[in-house]
Amino acid sequence: MNKTITISPSPHVYEDTTAKRLMFDVVIAMLPVLAFSIYFFGMGAIIVTLTAVVSCLAFEWLIQKFLLKQEPTISDGSALVTGILLAFNVPANLPIGIIIIGSLVAIGVGKMSFGGLGNNPFNPALVGRVFLLISFPVQMTSWSMPTGFSNSYTDAITGATPLGVMKEGIGAGESVSAIMDKIPSHMELFYGHMGGSMGEIAALAIMIGFAYLLIRKVITWHIPVSIIATITIFTGILWLANPEANADPLFHLLTGGVMLGAVFMATDYVTSPMSVKGMWIFGIGIGVITVLIRVYGSYPEGVSFAILIMNAFVPLINSYIKPKRFGELRND
Amino acid sequence: MLKTFPKGGVHPAEGKYSAGSAIEALPLPKIVSIPIAQHIGAPSKPIVAKGDKIKVGDKIAESAGFVSANIHSSVSGTVVKIDNVLDSSGYKRPCVIIDVEGDEWNEGIDKSSLIKKEISLTDKEIINKINESGIVGLGGATFPSHVKLSVPDGKKIDVLIINGVECEPYLTSDHRLMLEKAEEMLIGIQILMKALSVNIALIGVENNKPDAISHLQNVVKEYPGIEVHALKVQYPQGGEKQLIKALINREVPSGALPLDVGAVVHNVGTAFAVYEAVQKNKPLFERVVTLTGESVKKPSNFMVRIGAPVTDLVEAAGGLPEDTGKIINGGPMMGKAVNSLEVPVVKGTSGILIMPAEESKRKKESNCIRCAKCVSVCPQGLEPFLLNKLAQLEINDKLETGGVMDCIECGSCAYTCPAGLPLLDYIRLGKSRVSQIIRLRKQ
Secondary structure, eight states: OOOOOOOOOSOOOOOSOOHHHHHHHHHHHHHHHHHHHHHHHTHHHHHHHHHHHHHHHHHHHHIIIIISOOOOOGGGSHHHHHHHHHHHTSOTTOOHHHHHHHHHIIIIIIIGGGTSTTTOSSOHHHHHHHHHHHHOHHHHTOEEOOOSSOSOSTTOOEEOOHHHHHHHHHHTTOOHHHHHTTSOOHHHHHHTOSOSOTTTSOHHHHHHHHHHHHHTTSSOSHHHHHHHHHHHHHHHHHHHHOTTTSOOHHHHHHSTTHHHIIIIITTOSTTSOSSHHHHHHHHHHHHHHHHHHHHHSSSSOOHHHHHHHHHHHHHHHHHHOOOOOTTOTTOO | OOBOOSSOOBOOOOOOGGGGSOEEEOOOOSEEEEESOOSSSSOOEEOOOTTOEEOBTOEEEEOOSSSOOOEEOSSOEEEEEEEEEEOTTSSEEEEEEEEEOSOOBOTTSOOOOOOOOOOOSOHHHHHHHHHHTTOBOTTTTOOBHHHHHSOOTTOOOOEEEEEOOOOSSSOOHHHHHHHHSHHHHHHHHHHHHHHHTOSOEEEEEETTOHHHHHHHHHHGGGSTTEEEEEEOOOBTTTSHHHHHHHHHOOOOOTTOOGGGGTEEEEEHHHHHHHHHHHHHOOOSOEEEEEEEOTTOSSOEEEEEETTOBHHHHHHHTTOOOTTEEEEEESOTTTOEEESOTTOBOOTTOOEEEEEEGGGTSOOOOOOOOOOOHHHHHOTTOOOHHHHHHHHHTTOHHHHHHTTGGGOOOOOHHHHHOTTOOOHHHHHHHHHHHHHHHHHHHHO
């Protein structure tokens, strides 16, 4: 036999899924969200997204090439995902310079300092976002209003988010029903007609992306559902106990970063638990911390902090929560 | 809802190209190399010498202990030598090499195709006969069958499970056997039931063989106590522990055997071999082997004499395709890649798969992204990503507590890994190291 044949251990066939394909599926799932952002915020959304994506890719390439002296792997799509997610987590009128700083922190500190893809304990986009929130609190909380497509960017009309209005109103002793009159209806909240970070507004678009991720088997339903269920139950109890002092559960789900966080941020492979039981614990933790911050904390919104805090628990969850082994039941 | 095992599993492309090809006898080889170690357990001791004239079915090597098996000649002719020959493990192993002359069978063998239904032997006699005939598990594990039938005192077996799953993609030898030799196979199952004194036998068949299922369901009506069950197409449905769970919902404890939950599992091919041995006095010297692959001209199922070189099968199926990149003894999930077409067919050879070059290379490796797909597909509920890391770092105590010995090496983790990591390679390495440690500890 004169042929060159391969000798390797089994298995000899592989699923055609690659890490790259998974990343690009996430990008596809985010496109409806991006489309809604552009529809509501216009040019600002485009400028912010492009800046974040280009600077994330550039920083990853530069760091791999010149600092780590590795073969750059930016084509794997993970920096692209981080860039889009970072853009989704900031207002659509954020100045370019601040976005670039956020990208540097996200990629440089959040990801590459730990050794790159697969080694970072915290969601890189959220590391960038929280850094910006603390460093540039004014710019990071001057939300553009959903005026429909326009060419305005940093000169956009700004206002408070529904969560901000709610926090302030409750703080001032107003009743929830009175505050509700000042913010869009639940239906408007559902398709995203409100101020906020550019990717978090449209629950509808995020749910389309969620469905796509489930169909393509990129993620499982456990983390998003456990977060949403926990927030619904927790805020539901508070609301039932005193509907004049607490917003209803649907309001909590449709405003702020709950949907975006549950579907796209908390499900990040690298920074979430590996077992189904662990995913439940992770999701419940995020839900509880989010509500605690929103209702009892000083910030109106707490999804980013909740996810980062639970990210820190992932190694612990992974080492204590193990999948149930086959044949374990009688082997103790 | 079709029955299946509850945890993990994958569904690779089935590629059963040879499913429609009836079993045909492979032309007699010119020379055979019959390994003396074709089974799990002690290698047999050759009892022939250079120059001996032998007939088909003559014993040429004797079982060397309880867990061992006799070996019979598959041809008539002259023993040329006993020498080391490359086998599918990639090592040279001792073989009895026989020059084929004619096809003269041992007089004791009933060569007629008449189906003999009546079982005259007692349970003890059946087990002796199976032992004498050198029957081993033909699903691929090649564990000597008489050992599985000799139930230790204090254990009670209440069900016989027959594995007709054939969950490995591409392979169709069991499928054809169920279609063409159903009657014989069912009598073989009755013999096994008698040997074990059980009243129930369940045959599990994956639902991608509807013709075999309906045929068996027809024939089985005359055989009380035997049932045919269609199972979901989900790899590794044919894993012993998975099959038991799917059919009778009993979970074999970690480290235990099927008989600890009252079950014994035999393959459909083994049941057929049992029929031939007990009813026809024919020892195990031939078996059905699938020769298949995407580019193979004539994907086939051959009745092959043990010891025939693989190249004979390849020639009979239209020659080696131009684009051959890998030759696998077995299926694509658990088979072994071989480095020569001269390796002999052995009792455990269920198929030879020829893969095109562009599918023979592994996926490019990238970083683990902790997607947990390996965890979700592991049928044993293990954490392959973790075992892989622990094996690389040689942290053997954690490997053991992490359940590495429970790994059935089905390859689902490496199959599914989007980062293309060779998870099973390292886990196997870790497993062999841990099993060595366990052995030393027992001493």
